[in-house]
Amino acid sequence: xxxxHRISRNQKRTSEEIYKQACKIIPGxxxxxxxxxxxxxxxxxxxxxxxxxxxxxxxxxxxxNNMAALIHGHAHPDIVDAVIEQIRKGTAFxxxxxxxxxxxQLLCDRVPSFDKIRxxxxxxxxxxxMIKTARAFTGRPKIAKAEGAYHGTYDFAEVSQTxxxxxxxxINQPNSVPVANGTPQSVLNDVIxxxxxxxxxxxxxxxxxxxxxxxxxxxxxxxRIGLMKGQPExxxxxxxxxxxxxxxxxxxxxVSFRVDYGGAQQNYSVKPDLTxxxxxxxxxxxxxxxxxxxxxxxxxxxxxxxxxxxxxxxxSANPVTMIAGRITMEMFEKDAIxxxxxxxxxxxxxxxxxxxxxxxxxxxxxxxxxxxxxxxxNAPKNYREAYQTTDTRxxxxxxxxxxxxxxxxxxxxxxxxxxxxxMTQKExxxxxxxxxxxxxRFKSQLHSLDK
Ligand code: PMP
Numbered sequence: 277x278x279x280x281h282r283i284s285r286n287q288k289r290t291s292e293e294i295y296k297q298a299c300k301i302i303p304g305x306x307x308x309x310x311x312x313x314x315x316x317x318x319x320x321x322x323x324x325x326x327x328x329x330x331x332x333x334x335x336x337x338x339x340x341n342n343m344a345a346l347i348h349g350h351a352h353p354d355i356v357d358a359v360i361e362q363i364r365k366g367t368a369f370x371x372x373x374x375x376x377x378x379x380x381q382l383l384c385d386r387v388p389s390f391d392k393i394r395x396x397x398x399x400x401x402x403x404x405x406m407i408k409t410a411r412a413f414t415g416r417p418k419i420a421k422a423e424g425a426y427h428g429t430y431d432f433a434e435v436s437q438t439x440x441x442x443x444x445x446x447i448n449q450p451n452s453v454p455v456a457n458g459t460p461q462s463v464l465n466d467v468i469x470x471x472x473x474x475x476x477x478x479x480x481x482x483x484x485x486x487x488x489x490x491x492x493x494x495x496x497x498x499x500r501i502g503l504m505k506g507q508p509e510x511x512x513x514x515x516x517x518x519x520x521x522x523x524x525x526x527x528x529x530x531v532s533f534r535v536d537y538g539g540a541q542q543n544y545s546v547k548p549d550l551t552x553x554x555x556x557x558x559x560x561x562x563x564x565x566x567x568x569x570x571x572x573x574x575x576x577x578x579x580x581x582x583x584x585x586x587x588x589x590x591x592s593a594n595p596v597t598m599i600a601g602r603i604t605m606e607m608f609e610k611d612a613i614x615x616x617x618x619x620x621x622x623x624x625x626x627x628x629x630x631x632x633x634x635x636x637x638x639x640x641x642x643x644x645x646x647x648x649x650x651x652x653x654n655a656p657k658n659y660r661e662a663y664q665t666t667d668t669r670x671x672x673x674x675x676x677x678x679x680x681x682x683x684x685x686x687x688x689x690x691x692x693x694x695x696x697x698x699m700t701q702k703e704x705x706x707x708x709x710x711x712x713x714x715x716x717r718f719k720s721q722l723h724s725l726d727k
Contacts, residue, residue, distance in 0.1 A: 424659030
């Protein structure tokens, strides 16, 4: 074996040096494009609470929280202790664990629409299994989803996630646009695309495929579309449509579950039949779950005469994730959520004030413990309005670099912040001051972009 590029544990390397090696063996040097950065990504040393320290010892305030996955910040002592205790006993077994059952109970007790639940390893897997459950139950092939919505990387779930003005087509009949080259035409044919929060168009599009749709997937606060809430009338209209047409209403709450004690679904009068979860429910470890009505989840039950959806996974419901997740969600109780959401609202108010002071064309969308900035004075209402042109993208990248390098603040690459319960007024003040500095610095570019 060629060991030339191996290094000793004590050898200190720069991020640039590590990345150079990474590029030789990993495409683009990264396993997830979300952390890709030119000329090279910065490598982490360690993190604690809401601060992350890179290998050069530079500490940054972290509003990324691993893409919304860490609700209590980094290395929360209660989670760390419980996980270490479990790791000493073993990490994965060819036997059932009580940890799985205890966590399943907690989540099912917490949310009225969660009758039965199964755990998997990622949000992608959760959405995939949720779609397959809906297909198995209804015996129908098609799914319907909102243009621009991110639901992970399952072939069907990712259709039109990156649709752009050259290929998205007429808003009355959006095209099913593939993300990965080579996506089978048959996949595109089985995914119906509708414009988010647009009742009339959505229902007209669903009607055209009424007898073939297994489920309509809705993210009640879709980050990539623009982080705007699903309007209650919209969600209710889709729910009614599914009741009339024998389809299921399925929610992707992989991100939005943090919004309230019972997830974002708590705030609607209608309930989804199935829900996909991920991110925060893993307590910092890889996770996904899909859950919902007992009669539907029966398709997964191996005790049934006919098993309609055989489902398994080597690392599903592994005890480390189950224990980390349970402790995380026990701590994420009603008071903690209220406090966190109030703090986020305060941050939004302070940032709105900074926007006013700097006099820049910036708007904010979001709810609960998350918000997103848009480089336009009027907040977008749908994917096409929120769509970032190349010029917008370039400016956002410059702004993110400024925040990262000069202000020592990390945000998600859409200019989104995900708050954690370990943040306080101090961190909110640091964020709003840094953003004020940034708005002032980029003021003329922001105005030329908004013309
Ligand atoms: N659904 C939504 C709404 C997401 O934001 C994501 C991840 N960003 C996923 C699904 C997929 O989750 P994962 O990255 O864990 O596969």
